[in-house]
Amino acid sequence: MTNNLIQKYNIPGPRYTSYPTVPYWDKEGIALKDWEHSTIKSFKESNDSEGISLYLHLPFCESLCTFCACHKRITKRHSVEEPYIDTLLKEWDLYCDLLVDTPKIREIHLGGGTPTFFSSENLKKLINGIFKRAEKIEGFELSYEGHPNFSSEEQLQTLYDLGSRRNSFGIQDYDPVVQKAIHRIQSFEQVKRVTELSRKIGYESISHDLIFGLPFQNEESIRDTISKTIELKPDRIAYYSYAHVPWIKGVGQRGFDEKDLPKDDEKRYLYELGKQLFFENGYVEIGMDHFALKTDSLYKAMEAKKLHRNFMGYTAGKTKLMIGLGMSSISDSWYGFSQNEKSVETYTEKVNQGIIPIFRGHLLTENDLVIRKHILNLMCNLETEWNDSLPEVVKNDIIDRLQEIIDDGLVTITDSKVTVKEEGRMFVRNICMSFDLRLLENQPDTRLFSMTI
Ligand SMILES: C[S@@+](CC[C@H](N)C(=O)[O-])C[C@H]1O[C@@H](n2cnc3c(N)ncnc32)[C@H](O)[C@@H]1O
Ligand code: SF4
DSSP states (O other): OOHHHHHHHOOBOOOOSSSSOGGGSOTTOOOHHHHHHHHHHHHHHHTTTTOEEEEEEEOEESSOOTTOOSOOEEOOOGGGHHHHHHHHHHHHHHHHHHHOSOOEEEEEEEEESOGGGSOHHHHHHHHHHHHTSOEEEEEEEEEEEEOGGGOOHHHHHHHHHTTEEEEEEEEEOOOHHHHHHTTOOOOHHHHHHHHHHHHHHTOSEEEEEEEESOTTOOHHHHHHHHHHHHHHOOSEEEEEEOOOOTTSTTOOTTSSOGGGSOOHHHHHHHHHHHHHHHHHTTEEEETTTEEEETTSHHHHHHHTTOOEEETTEEESOOOSOEEEESTTOEEEOSSEEEEEOSSHHHHHHHHHTTOOOEEEEEEOOHHHHHHHHHHHHHHHHSEEEOOTTSOHHHHHHHHHHHHHHHHTTSEEEOSSEEEEOGGGGGGHHHHHHHHOHHHHHSOOSSOOSOBOO
16 A cells, blocks of 8 residues: 555544534534434334434543543542432433333443443442333343453443443553553553453453554554454454544643654554454454454444444444433434533533433434435445435536545446445545535534544
């Protein structure tokens, strides 16, 4: 792969966990009654067949990692746990009242922040509280993000007893120099401990999150991090490109100097190196950023063309309705998106007033729904079929925009299909950008997205 292509395509671009992407949601927002209406519609269409998913955002962390782009609240005061869970369950009550029929839950994901900041007792209270007004549907899955330094055997066992068979741990990098720069000191022994404990308890899928492009990373440090990771053989590996987005309010990415970050081609090399090492050790690439062993459900979903992508990344189980509870959570009714208030205080205030606490959202237009499907297909299956619901003029525009990418040998196109070639995989975000009508109609004049490569 020539560096020229990398230089050419390494531009700011969305990660497409939604379409339209959040900065392109309707500036007018979504009226609460429209959001409620789209949720009810989606629920009625899907609750009995596939069920619904819940994303529960648990925002607290004991210590700030300076690379982190997630919505979190740093505190060592564990007295915040109970009131937060009470509010989240009140929010769930608001949805249950709205939906009337008993929700059938297919998947619950606990994200953060650090879900394992919460005590076993509070985690139990949370999940049991959800099921006071819901039932499980066949194939129910509970998954969560754990921090290796803050995950005790008791917590792992409690979550397993509550039905979890899948977890993921944030690792990022093992090099002490990198760890110091990102303010996240975490030993290999600690990670080994939680990984082996999870296996002993009976977890079927364990995932490790790594990041390339962090300050001071180089070939040697990445080789070492990956060889330690391989030694523990997680079922899945997320190998994220470091998203440097210090202009976003609330993100504390100022703890290191930008000159310490690997440059474009160095960063890309770290990705290529990681990919090669994962392949050599039996991992298969899944969509973008993810690798899995062939025994893992994510690989099986990809093979069956059932992979789905949402705000949490890739998932093997798609439901039309995903309700996000907790501060900053995003919900997806397929026909619309909404996001909850981003501070714990305003979130709590609204819930206490009996209002579903969204502060922005978007209702999808007919065109949005078609483009959304194409972008999902490309991100998940690396191909998409044209269908006649897209106006001819829009389709031709997309083909025009793809031409340069086709000429660069990254994509093939026929009357029926657009297919990303293996060489084009790393540019899939750029390829999706050719379909992104909203981005094209309204090019940003300030920085909105991280770099695509
Ligand atoms: C909510 S955190 C994980 C859970 C837990 N808080 C932990 O740190 O172990 C989810 C993952 O997002 C990834 N992440 C966070 N900020 C990122 C950034 N700026 N660029 C790329 N990945 C990032 C990290 O790999 C992190 O493990
Ligand atoms: S990486 Fe995890 S532990 Fe660190 S600040 Fe972000 S959410 Fe918290």
